[in-house]
Amino acid sequence: MNHNPQSGDGKHDDDTALSDFLASLMEYTPTIPDELVEHYLAKSGVQCPDVRLIRLVAVATQKFVAEVASDALQHCKARQASVIKDKRDKQQKDKRLILTMEDLSKSLREYGVNVKHQEYFADSPSTGIDPASRDE
Amino acid sequence: MNDGGLENRKEHGKSQKQSKSSKFNSKSDDFALAIAKVAVAQVCESVGFQSFQHSALQTLSDIIVRYIYSIGKTANINANLAGRVEANVFDVLQRLEELGSGLGFAGASDADRCVVNSGIVRDIVHFVGEADDFQFAYDVPQFPVVKEWKETGSFWEKGEEPPGKHIPNWLPVFPDPETYAARTSEGNETMSVLNGEKSELASFETKLEWSLLNLQQRFACNGNEGGSSHDGGDAVRAREAAESNPYLAAPLHFGEKEVEVSPVVLPVKLSNEVALKNIVSENCIVGNHVSVLETFAPAIEAMKSGFCDSENRQKKVLHNQRPMVHFKIETGKKSLGSATNV
Numbered sequence: 004m005n006h007n008p009q010s011g012d013g014k015h016d017d018d019t020a021l022s023d024f025l026a027s028l029m030e031y032t033p034t035i036p037d038e039l040v041e042h043y044l045a046k047s048g049v050q051c052p053d054v055r056l057i058r059l060v061a062v063a064t065q066k067f068v069a070e071v072a073s074d075a076l077q078h079c080k081a082r083q084a085s086v087i088k089d090k091r092d093k094q095q096k097d098k099r100l101i102l103t104m105e106d107l108s109k110s111l112r113e114y115g116v117n118v119k120h121q122e123y124f125a126d127s128p129s130t131g132i133d134p135a136s137r138d139e
Numbered sequence: 140m141n142d143g144g145l146e147n148r149k150e151h152g153k154s155q156k157q158s159k160s161s162k163f164n165s166k167s168d169d170f171a172l173a174i175a176k177v178a179v180a181q182v183c184e185s186v187g188f189q190s191f192q193h194s195a196l197q198t199l200s201d202i203i204v205r206y207i208y209s210i211g212k213t214a215n216i217n218a219n220l221a222g223r224v225e226a227n228v229f230d231v232l233q234r235l236e237e238l239g240s241g242l243g244f245a246g247a248s249d250a251d252r253c254v255v256n257s258g259i260v261r262d263i264v265h266f267v268g269e270a271d272d273f274q275f276a277y278d279v280p281q282f283p284v285v286k287e288w289k290e291t292g293s294f295w296e297k298g299e300e301p302p303g304k305h306i307p308n309w310l311p312v313f314p315d316p317e318t319y320a321a322r323t324s325e326g327n328e329t330m331s332v333l334n335g336e337k338s339e340l341a342s343f344e345t346k347l348e349w350s351l352l353n354l355q356q357r358f359a360c361n362g363n364e365g366g367s368s369h370d371g372g373d374a375v376r377a378r379e380a381a382e383s384n385p386y387l388a389a390p391l392h393f394g395e396k397e398v399e400v401s402p403v404v405l406p407v408k409l410s411n412e413v414a415l416k417n418i419v420s421e422n423c424i425v426g427n428h429v430s431v432l433e434t435f436a437p438a439i440e441a442m443k444s445g446f447c448d449s450e451n452r453q454k455k456v457l458h459n460q461r462p463m464v465h466f467k468i469e470t471g472k473k474s475l476g477s478a479t480n481v
Contacts, residue, residue, distance in 0.1 A: 017253040024255060025228065027267060034185070034273040035178045038281060040207055042171050047211030049218075049226045056228055059263075060210050063235050064203050066266045068179055071199065072186040079188075102183055102191035107198060115241040118198055 025055040033061040040064065067114070074110035075102060082106070170282060175200040177276060185273050210234050228254075235259050 037054070040061045044051065051057065079100055108118040179200045183191060210231060217230035232254045240247065245258030254260065294301045294308040301308050 017255055020253075020255045021228070024260060024264060027264065031267045031270075032272045032274055034181045034275055035203070036174060036275045036279040038279040039171055039174050039178065042282060043204060043207040044211040047208045048215045049211040050224065051226055053227075056226070056231060059228060059231055060207060062263055062267060063210070063231075064206055065178075065182060065270075066263060067206055067238075068182045068199065068203050069186055069266070069270065071202075072183045072188065076187050100187060100189045102188045102195045102199075104192055104195045104198065107195045111198075111202065113242070116202060118202075 025059070028055055028058040028062055031058075031062060033058065033065045035061045035065050035068075037061060071107070071110050071114060072102070074113065075106040076100065078106035078109050079103070167283070172200060172204065174275075174277075174279060175204050179203060181273055181276060185271065206238070210238070213237065232257070232260065235263075 037057050040057050044057065044060060079102070082105075083098060104118075104120045108120050111118050176196055180191065180196060183196075183199075211226075213234040214226040214230035217233050218224065218226040221230075236244070236247070236254075236257060236259050239259050239262075244262065246252055246256065247258065291311045291314075293310060294306070294312050297312050299312060301310070302313070
């Protein structure tokens with residue numbers, strides 16, 4: 004990126020880059036619905052009639068969630084891989100990728116969110132396993 | 140995604156209870172939080188998760204709500220700092236850079252850069268370019284629903300005269316007299332129920348009566364309107380209300396034959412009720428109509444206390460009325476009792 008904010012050309016480039024960026028946001032449909040973002044933005048005091056701004060926040064939020072989730076996924080995979088081999092055969096059945104509090108708090112810590120996993124608040128160990136397979 | 144079955148439901152409820160005190164978990168926000176949960180679950184699924192713990196999903200959705208909230212709050216602060224009311228894209232990007240500063244992003248050290256060229260924006264562009272579109276699973280309605288405020292309008296706006304001179308015309312108009320008239324009829328109905336009239340037949344009868352009475356009131360009101368057109372619509376309405384509700388009748392002036400008038404006004408109503416009951420059994424609507432007009436005439440006249448010509452007639456009517464009132468009250472009680480017996 005070699006731009007010169009002093010020159011008029013550079014400014015013009017920045018303008019077009021900005022509008023292109025915002026226009027590209029409109030083409031993308033984020034999973035996080037606009038209404039949700041709008042609601043919380045309004046709650047926080049922002050008045051923005053601009054849909055592109057809402058889209059920007061929605062996309063940024065989705066990017067954040069996706070990053071946290073993929074980090075947690077890596078933690079999850081690493082934990083499952085570290086299980087000793089002979090045990091692994093036993094647990095082959097429930098080798099599903101489950102978003103657990105443990106992995107989530109690890110990945111969130113990297114993003115500056117300290118989630119203290121409540122020790123007394125135990126999710127059932129069979130969480131995320133199919134009810135059918137649980138019976139076996 | 141599979142949510143792991145029923146066992147978590149209980150814990151889910153418990154955790155909701157535990158976090159009730161949170162600002163984002165107030166009861167009015169349940170809908171938004173539920174949407175956030177679905178959205179987070181969808182994103183997690185797209186990343187590659189197959190399942191989740193409820194506590195983890197709840198934590199993550201709570202965090203994204205706070206994320207959005209903090210973006211909005213700081214963007215608003217940035218805008219206000221720059222002397223603007225509405226936040227724009229630069230305020231939001233500024234906040235996103237602040238939020239990303241924990242991890243760091245490309246070009247953060249360059250103080251003289253354009254916002255568009257910062258690493259945050261490039262990351263977002265990259266993300267938009269490579270991530271697949273995952274439409275949200277449901278159609279989300281616009282929320283929260285804000286009811287449109289319907290103004291009643293003042294007397295002046297509606298072009299009506301306030302019913303009293305002490306009421307300035309910039310005040311909102313009174314509600315339709317039918318509304319409080321209906322309430323009084325309901326009250327009377329419940330009173331009659333309290334009196335012991337609980338059989339279905341009787342209640343049906345009273346309902347019929349009251350609907351009829353309302354009809355009659357309307358007839359009577361229309362009839363009077365022709366006679367006293369100079370009163371205007373409001374006065375007619377007020378009188379109509381007064382007909383059905385003795386408490387809304389115009390107050391008597393001090394020393395104005397209250398001994399004679401006040402005992403009559405209430406019995407007229409009762410007698411009317413009883414007369415109606417008798418007439419309803421005969422299904423004679425025209426006769427009923429006349430009787431209502433007749434029975435209400437003294438009450439109406441009594442309310443128009445200012446008119447001197449009504450005095451003689453009033454007396455006459457009252458004299459005519461009085462024995463009938465006594466008679467009707469007695470039969471009324473009997474008929475009520477008989478109705479419950481039957």
